[in-house]
Amino acid sequence: MVRSSLFLISLAALISSPAAAEIGRIKSSVGSASIERGSNHIPAAIGQELMPGDWLVTGKDGRMSLTFVDNTRFAVGPNSRIALSKFEYDKTKQNGSFVTKVERGSLAVVSGRIAKSGRDAMQVSTPESLLGVRGTRFIVEVRP
Amino acid sequence: MNGRVVALLALFGLAACAHSSMVLLPDENGGHGQVAILKPDGTGETLVSEANSRATLSATPAIHPLGSKGLKPTEAALLASLPPPPKSFTLYFLEGTTEMTEKSAPLLDEIKAEIAGRPGAEVQVTGHTDTVGSDADNDALSQKRAEEIMSLLASKGFDRTIMSAVGRGERELQVPTDDNVSSPVNRRVEVIVR
Numbered sequence: 001m002v003r004s005s006l007f008l009i010s011l012a013a014l015i016s017s018p019a020a021a022e023i024g025r026i027k028s029s030v031g032s033a034s035i036e037r038g039s040n041h042i043p044a045a046i047g048q049e050l051m052p053g054d055w056l057v058t059g060k061d062g063r064m065s066l067t068f069v070d071n072t073r074f075a076v077g078p079n080s081r082i083a084l085s086k087f088e089y090d091k092t093k094q095n096g097s098f099v100t101k102v103e104r105g106s107l108a109v110v111s112g113r114i115a116k117s118g119r120d121a122m123q124v125s126t127p128e129s130l131l132g133v134r135g136t137r138f139i140v141e142v143r144p
Numbered sequence: 145m146n147g148r149v150v151a152l153l154a155l156f157g158l159a160a161c162a163h164s165s166m167v168l169l170p171d172e173n174g175g176h177g178q179v180a181i182l183k184p185d186g187t188g189e190t191l192v193s194e195a196n197s198r199a200t201l202s203a204t205p206a207i208h209p210l211g212s213k214g215l216k217p218t219e220a221a222l223l224a225s226l227p228p229p230p231k232s233f234t235l236y237f238l239e240g241t242t243e244m245t246e247k248s249a250p251l252l253d254e255i256k257a258e259i260a261g262r263p264g265a266e267v268q269v270t271g272h273t274d275t276v277g278s279d280a281d282n283d284a285l286s287q288k289r290a291e292e293i294m295s296l297l298a299s300k301g302f303d304r305t306i307m308s309a310v311g312r313g314e315r316e317l318q319v320p321t322d323d324n325v326s327s328p329v330n331r332r333v334e335v336i337v338r
Contacts, residue, residue, distance in 0.1 A: 027227040027264045046264040047306070065227045067266070067338050075225040077218065091310070108222045110229070111177070120180065126164055129181050129201040132189075136177025139167040139219050142201070 023087040024050045024068035031078075032059030056082045058105065070096065071112035072122070077141075080105020085125075089114055098122045106141040109133070164201040167210065167219060168192045172229060181205045230338040231258055234318075235293060237331040239276070240285070242292040245328070252293075256300050258337045266338045267302070269294050271311040274330035275323045279313060287311030293333050 026035075026048040033044035036055035042048060044056070044064045058064060058080045065075045070089045076082060081103040089096035095117030100107070102124060111133050115122035120132035126142045170176045176195035182188060183203070192199045196210040215223070233255050235248040259265045271290030273282040290309035298304050317330045 025264055025266055027262075028225065048264075063222075063225055065225050067227050067230070069268075071230050071336075071338070073227050073229070075222050075227075077222045092312075106218070106222055108219075108226055110172070110226060115177075125184065126201050128164060128184065128203065129205070130184055130186055131166065131201075132180035132182060134178040134180065136179065137169045137171050138179055139169070139215075139222060140164075140201070141166070141219075142164040 021051050022049045022069070023052055023084065023089070024066050024072075026050070027065045027067055029062070029064040031061035031063065033057070033062040033064040033076075050084060052084060052087045054084050056080065056084070068098075068112060070094070070098070070114045072098065072114065073110040073112070074100075075108040077106035077108075080107065082107055093117075096121065099125065101125045102140050102142045103127070104142050104144055106139065108137075108139045110137045111135055165198055166192070166201060167198050167215065168195055169223070170195040227338075228262070230336050233258075233335045233337070235333045235335065236328060237289055237333070239274075239326055239328075239331065242285075242288050252296060252300075255297065255335055255337065256302075259297070259302055259306075262337065265306060267294075267297065267307040268336040268338065269297075269307060269309040270334045270336075271309070272316055272318070272330060272332050272334070273314050274325060274327040275314045275317070275321055276326050277324075283311055283313035285311070286313045289331075289333050293335060 026044050026046055028046060029044040034057050035042040035044055035048060036057055037051060056064060056076050058076055058078055060078055062078055063076060067073050083101040085101045086097060086099040094113045096114045098114045111122055115133045115135045122133040124131040124133060124140055126140060168179055178191055178193045181190040181192060181199060190205045192207055197207050198210055199205045199207045233251055235251055236245045237243060238245060259267060269290045271286035273286045290311050294307050294309045297307060318332060319327060319329050321327050
């Protein structure tokens with residue numbers, strides 16, 4: 001009996017945990033701001049969930065801000081195209097790896113647990129460089 | 145200042161603007177980290193290690209202090225639009241139960257206010273136990289503690305889809321103890337509002 005109720009509890013835990021792929025959420029957006037997921041364009045509404053591989057896209061008057069499950073925070077400026085190319089995070093061990101690609105535009109970053117979990121576990125790539133993030137707050141601006 | 149210097153400064157300013165760049169800032173708690181600028185193939189490291197430095201993102205990065213001019217208005221606006229840091233709360237429990245201590249119960253109202261004040265808030269609830277009892281029982285108890293808090297928050301009108309609950313049993317003691325030690329500080333639930 002004890003065993004079966006424990007089993008039910010663990011089953012409930014499995015069911016109630018959020019979709020495994022969710023890596024973060026939109027916290028604010030202004031003007032033209034959307035998420036590109038494959039061929040889908042999803043408005044960057046507050047609370048919108050993010051998945052690995054998503055592109056964050058803003059127009060001339062657009063901005064958005066977001067948080068990730070490892071406590072990383074982003075602010076995206078106008079005229080930006082930024083991909084969340086890779087995001088892997090082990091909540092239990094609190095380590096992982098996070099690669100963001102800034103094709104154009106501007107991005108402010110406050111790094112979270114992934115950046116602390118290993119040397120260059122968090123990377124930001126730009127057309128001409130690769131940044132290894134070692135636990136900090138910074139801004140990247142990519143001009144065409 | 146003579147004309148030539150002004151012209152040179154103007155030229156330098158233009159050159160700096162034409163490049164992609166990065167700015168390393170102090171952390172919110174005062175310290176600062178580092179950013180390594182590598183070539184796209186991952187070689188040739190240039191380390192940006194001073195806070196308030198601007199570096200060009202080119203084949204040969206040039207690093208300059210921000211100086212008295214500080215950030216560009218667009219950069220300041222970008223920083224201002226970052227979401228606030230996550231906030232963490234710890235609730236304590238009576239031994240072997242999912243009942244909060246008298247002192248912890250009022251914290252729920254603070255958590256509620258914090259969630260309400262954050263558009264698009266997410267809530268991560270993590271339950272823990274002390275080392276009294278078996279690992280399996282403590283896994284179950286910590287999960288129940290986390291779910292109890294999640295249910296209390298849901299009963300105050302917060303949508304369950306913004307919350308997640310997980311039990312960590314006795315794996316993550318706040319204060320390390322031997323096995324089978326009753327410890328009020330280890331019987332807890334951490335609530336992170338993001």
